Amino acid sequence: MDATTIDPRRADVQDGRPPARSGLGANVLGAGFSLLATLIGLILLAWAILFVTKGRFLKPYFEQIASDQAKRSVKVAGDFQLYFDPITIKFRAEGLTIANPAWAERKNLFESKLIDTRIATAPLLFGRRRLNWLELAEGDLDFEWDQEGRRNTWTLGDPTRPGEAFEMPVIRRARVSGTRIRYRAPQMAFLADIKVETVRARDTQFENDIRFSGGGTSRGRPFTLSGSLMSPNETVAGGRNRLALHGAGAGNVLDVSGTLPGATEIEGADLKLRVRGPNMASLMQFLGATMPETRRYRMSANLTKQGESWRFTGLRGTFGDSDLAGAMTIAMPRNRLRIDADLRSRVLDILDAGPWIGYDPERLDRMGASGAIVHDGGRPRVLPDAPLDVAGLKRFDAHVDYRVTTVRMEKFPVSNIGLTLDLDRSLLKLSPLTFDVAGGHLASDILINARARPVHTEYDIRLSPTRMGLLLAKFGVEQSGTTGVVKARVQLRGDGDSVHESLANASGRMAFIMPAGTFWTRNVQLSELDIGTFVQKMFEKKLKNPVEVNCGLIAFTVRDGIAAADPILIDTRKNVIKGRGGFSFKTESLDLAIEADAKTFSLFSGQSPVGIGGYFAAPTIDPISGELVARAGVGLGLGVLVSPLAAIVAFVDPGDAESTRCGPVLSGARASAQREQSGDRVKKLGDGRSARPDAPKKERKKFLGIF
Incomplete structure (x- = not known):
């Protein structure tokens, strides 16, 4: 065989060289494209099957898988659909029920005549739940905590698992009819029952108006709640929802107005809060917190939500004859209420400070300073005996910084009050509590330990050298001839639930x-x-x-x-x-x-x-x-x-x-x-x-x- 008859495809083998790699790479690349095309084809086929059948055949699998994951019964009584339409997930179920755990008062956590949603696919891949559309007809949602406040009905899975905070999915647009939402927290003595309806709006700027109304009780006190959420047509394109909410209870009146990024999207909301009432302590009870009683108050603040915290900024108002301004944050770290506040008053009327140590605000409001005196068996008594709310202190933690420029009082010239309050699981510290008086300075540290009964209180009060001419000027002491000063130290410790009781022993x-x-x-x-x-x-x-x-x-x-x-x-x-x-x-x-x-x-x-x-x-x-x-x-x-x-x-x-x-x-x-x-x-x-x-x-x- 001559050179002209040699197969060129085998020439590299005969002369000892390896075969060319270009053909091998092309084969691998081609195989990859083939596999990808096959996967896409299968996905398109699955999509087509689901689209054509509406995924109705998945109903028994959905019930079984959902029940196994939730550790409770999940049933669909009527029509069921689950498919991509075209890329969002379409979910529709008639007669859907999700059972409650055995300890709950109601049988079901959720039940409805119809639920129809469009779930955004991309956010779901990253663990975020966003519903571009929700239609809910004759829904009934039951949110409950157990008696100990440890478990709740909406934390699915292991029934012994501690309850988690409820995370509302982002709902861009919704239509709701005949739906009720019930919330029960026996550890806070709180019950709310709210009805939600979608009403067609007359204002052409808005497609519909989601209205809600209802009420409940908080620690035995009834309250009412009503409002509306007006959703603009361009919501899906990034518009905002206008919210108006009105609440009333225990004499307190609350109004919230502003805009939301989405129907249930509070993060970054631009809201304005206004609240007024006879006693701020009764308002805080709705949060499950306790505070000293106050005289009549009126407050306003900007309200928004950042992460897990509700922030009240630009807070401004009055209580009694005193002003109040500052900022406050309410959060639930580790499912425990925490309040942080930075507050200040330009002028604090001494009558408004009286309820902080246990004086009756109604008596002070009606009788002035003489309202601090009561008669017991014919004997006048001035030390306050209002009991400390020990149970209330167990429910939350707090850190409060409070500053007062001037105190309005008849006898003593007091100014520049500075108070730092720390509450950590029933251990309350007022440290330091300071103020200027008659050119002197009083500093004190007060510790109230309510972790055990009886409540134990320690007082440590120190007065720096203070001119008696200024201190006692309103008692007839002549300033221009009085050069004497006085300094003092008081250290006491006692047990009891009130100021009078702790000092009495x-x-x-x-x-x-x-x-x-x-x-x-x-x-x-x-x-x-x-x-x-x-x-x-x-x-x-x-x-x-x-x-x-x-x-x-x-x-x-x-x-x-x-x-x-x-x-x-x-x-x-x-x-x-x-x-x-x-x-x-x-x-x-x-x-x-x-x-x-x-x-x-x-x-x-x-x-x-x-x-x-x-x-x-x-x-x-x-x-x-x-x-x-x-x-x-x-x-x-x-x-x-x-x-x-x-x-x-x-x-x-x-x-x-x-x-x-x-x-x-x-x-x-x-x-x-x-x-x-x-x-x-x-x-x-x-x-x-x-x-x-x-x-x-x-x-x-x-x-x-x-x-």
């Missing part, structure tokens, strides 16, 4: 310290307890010179709600003032005896005790004590029997009181540490044990009507 210490300074009053004053001064001021209304204070301490040891002086000791240029007795948080009664020993000779000196009695809400002062009256009687008798000069002897004070060492006084030390300049212990001081039942019998006396 509290223990701890209270101390008010006065460094050197002057004190001057415009009206009758008893600080020196000098009878000559007292008589002079009763008629002349003023002193020629202010009282000069070297140091002073007014302190009490508190045991089981009884505060005993420990000590009351004020050293002035002229006198050493001492006090005994105390007061009771239980009965709010006062029983104090104050007396002054003169350092220098004085004809008219009140060596006898001045009594301070009555109650917190109605104190009494008795500067003419029984002992002093007896001395006056002796003086009168001597004057008649001997001579007028002898009558004065009964009022003469030899002036032998010794000055006090100010070190222990200014350190807030207890009575046992107080010393005279000579080093001797200061006598006749309340030592914090006056009210104790184990006091020596000869020293015991009836104290505060208890012992």
Whole structure:
């Protein structure tokens, strides 16, 4: 065979070279195209079969698969269709029912005469549910939580699985008729039953008007709800839906208006909220939260939804005679309600702050400041006894920052309140709670532990040096002649569900310290307890010179709600003032005896005790004590029997009181540490044990009507 007869296709083999790859690649590529064409063909065939048959033959498979996945019965009583039309998923079912778990009140979670939808295919591939169209006729939806608030009816699958938050699919356009939606949350004592209908709109700008109305109860209080959602023709092309909602309950009236991106698409909504009512606490109950009661309020805010959070921005309004502004966010992280707020008031009326600690807002609104006083068995009582809503605190968490510029009140100049509130599973912290008063600064930390019963409260209140001239100006103290200051520390802890109850069994210490300074009053004053001064001021209304204070301490040891002086000791240029007795948080009664020993000779000196009695809400002062009256009687008798000069002897004070060492006084030390300049212990001081039942019998006396 010559060269001309050699097969060119085998030449590369004969000369030892591998075959060309171009043919192999073409074969692989061709096979790939063939496979793809086959798949497309099969898809088109399946699409065609489904389109022609409307997928009716899938009905038993749908019921079986859906029931297995939901772990409950899913049935279609009538016609069933499931196919692509042309690329969106067409789903139609007549008489569709989805059963509820056995613990629910209603038999079915969902049932309807007809449900007809167009489901967007592309978003579904990425886990997003969007219905371009929904028609629902005579639907009945039952959303329930169990008694413990752990499981719900709409979380499908494992019946023991904890309930998840409901995620509404995005519905671009809808027509609904004869449909009811029921929501029940027994753990929140909440029930709502809403009817939804689509009404043909007369306004040609809108294709239809989805209207809803109904009501329910929240913690035993009925409410009503109504509104409409008007869907424009261009919704599918990216238009927006106009929402109007009106609700009323427990005297509260709520209106929401604005636009939604889709019929059920809240994300990015542009809404305006307006709400008003007699008490903001009753409004918060609808959310399952608790807050202090308020006087009548009116609020407005911009409302939108971002992720899982509802945001209230531009919040502005009033409660009582105070203003309120700021922002608030409500969310449900891990299926637990959480409220975050940043609020501020330019002016806070003191009456509006009263309900925060338990005063009745209706009494305050009707009676003013006197509404804080109630009478119990003929005794006036001022400490609030409204119980803390312990059950309410368990249902939510919160973080609130609140700032107040000015406080409107009659007696004390208070401003610049700053409050940080944290609530974490029934542990409530008001820390710090601060404000400026009379040029001084008060800082406090209050912890309320409601995780166990009884509720345990700890108070720690600190007052920086504050000018008494400003602090007590409304009580008759002259600012221009008063240089004295006062600083204080109160540390108490007690158990109980109200302020009164927690203080009624509290223990701890209270101390008010006065460094050197002057004190001057415009009206009758008893600080020196000098009878000559007292008589002079009763008629002349003023002193020629202010009282000069070297140091002073007014302190009490508190045991089981009884505060005993420990000590009351004020050293002035002229006198050493001492006090005994105390007061009771239980009965709010006062029983104090104050007396002054003169350092220098004085004809008219009140060596006898001045009594301070009555109650917190109605104190009494008795500067003419029984002992002093007896001395006056002796003086009168001597004057008649001997001579007028002898009558004065009964009022003469030899002036032998010794000055006090100010070190222990200014350190807030207890009575046992107080010393005279000579080093001797200061006598006749309340030592914090006056009210104790184990006091020596000869020293015991009836104290505060208890012992």
